[in-house]
Amino acid sequence: MIDKYETINFYDDTSHHYEDFWIGRDYEHLAEIIAINKLLANRRYGVGIDYGGGYGRLSRTILKYCDFLYLADPSDKQLDLAKKKLQSEPNIDFIKLVDEAEIPLGDNLLDLVVMIRVSHHLVDPSKTLAEIKRVLRPGGQAVIEIANSAHFLNRLKHYLRFQKISKDPIQIGIAANGINDVTPFVNHNPRSVEDLFRVNDLEIIDKLSVSNLRHRLFKRILGLSVIITVEELLQRKLAFISFGPSIIYLVEKTQDAI
Numbered sequence: 001m002i003d004k005y006e007t008i009n010f011y012d013d014t015s016h017h018y019e020d021f022w023i024g025r026d027y028e029h030l031a032e033i034i035a036i037n038k039l040l041a042n043r044r045y046g047v048g049i050d051y052g053g054g055y056g057r058l059s060r061t062i063l064k065y066c067d068f069l070y071l072a073d074p075s076d077k078q079l080d081l082a083k084k085k086l087q088s089e090p091n092i093d094f095i096k097l098v099d100e101a102e103i104p105l106g107d108n109l110l111d112l113v114v115m116i117r118v119s120h121h122l123v124d125p126s127k128t129l130a131e132i133k134r135v136l137r138p139g140g141q142a143v144i145e146i147a148n149s150a151h152f153l154n155r156l157k158h159y160l161r162f163q164k165i166s167k168d169p170i171q172i173g174i175a176a177n178g179i180n181d182v183t184p185f186v187n188h189n190p191r192s193v194e195d196l197f198r199v200n201d202l203e204i205i206d207k208l209s210v211s212n213l214r215h216r217l218f219k220r221i222l223g224l225s226v227i228i229t230v231e232e233l234l235q236r237k238l239a240f241i242s243f244g245p246s247i248i249y250l251v252e253k254t255q256d257a258i
Contacts (some may be wrong), residue, residue: 011054011075018078019055026224031211031231032116032145032248033061038235039143039206039250040065040112048112049095049135051103052121056082062114063089070105072097101127103135110135113142116248119193120147123169123184126196133200136253142202145210145248149187152243167192190242197249201257208235209244 011018022029036058048066050059055078056071063069071086072095073079079094086092095104100122113132122128125146132142149170158165169186197204212234213219213227222230238244 011073012077019081022057027219027227027231028211028214029057030224030228031235032058032246034228034232035208035210035235035248036061036114036116036143038208039248043141045111045141047110048114049103049105049110051113051115051132052097052118053082053114054078054117056086058114058116059086059092060089062112063091066112067091068093070095072103074098074100101131103131105135107134108137108140111137111140113140113144115142116145119145119188120186121184123186125169125188125193126199129196129200129202133202133253133257138253138255138257141205141250141252143248143250145246146190146193147187148242148245148247149189150191150242151245152241165189190247197251201254202251203254204249205252206250207239208248209238209242210235210246210248212238212244214245 040062043065045066047068047070048062049070049072050056050062051072053059053071053073054075059069059071059082068091070093071079071082073082074097076096079096083094097103113136115128115132118128119125129144132144136142149172150165155165167189169188171184171186194204211231213222213231218227234243239247
């Protein structure tokens with residue numbers, strides 16, 4: 001029997017087209033670009049990595065802030081797409097990931113790590129955060145997105161049922177996301193992740209609540225241009241209550257971290 005949390009690389013499955021997943025999700029895509037630009041505004045980095053970068057959806061945005069960028073992903077299929085889409089970019093190289101908890105680069109090498117839409121496949125994010133700490137130089141920074149189990153609607157549901165939200169990762173949305181039943185697809189409690197940041201000497205510098213208006217009703221009534229304008233206004237204002245379904249952090253490896 002296959003363990004329900006065994007990682008199966010469905011991104012290489014010929015029947016799964018991750019690029020197609022983003023059709024009709026312009027709002028979510030733009031919300032993440034807005035967040036990256038907010039967090040990295042007026043900053044400049046030497047060497048960065050788009051960790052779990054897939055087909056390079058966000059790589060050009062990240063490259064605006066880096067002299068050189070690695071795009072790392074476990075999927076051959078996604079890496080091949082990325083190489084085609086980013087072939088005009090001279091300052092990028094590609095890395096095949098064999099293990100989610102191993103970045104095949106040296107210690108204290110990177111100035112920036114960006115990890116977006118990866119945490120929902122991490123049943124135990126502590127291993128990946130420890131690896132991010134290892135590859136970052138002291139003072140290096142990381143933009144880390146988590147799929148938020150404590151978003152406002154979920155907190156409201158739990159409150160009405162007199163329940164507490166689990167501190168542990170919660171498996172969700174298999175069928176809705178087209179994911180087989182042995183692939184991890186989890187949401188995380190922000191407080192638990194923030195505890196892991198501290199354990200790994202990653203100091204929180206900034207925090208944004210992202211995709212705050214993801215509900216289809218808002219999309220239909222407001223339209224893309226309006227909803228994106230409102231999203232940009234809300235990301236920092238709603239961060240302190242971890243309102244949205246995605247929380248994106250800017251963290252920094254402390255100068256005295258070993």
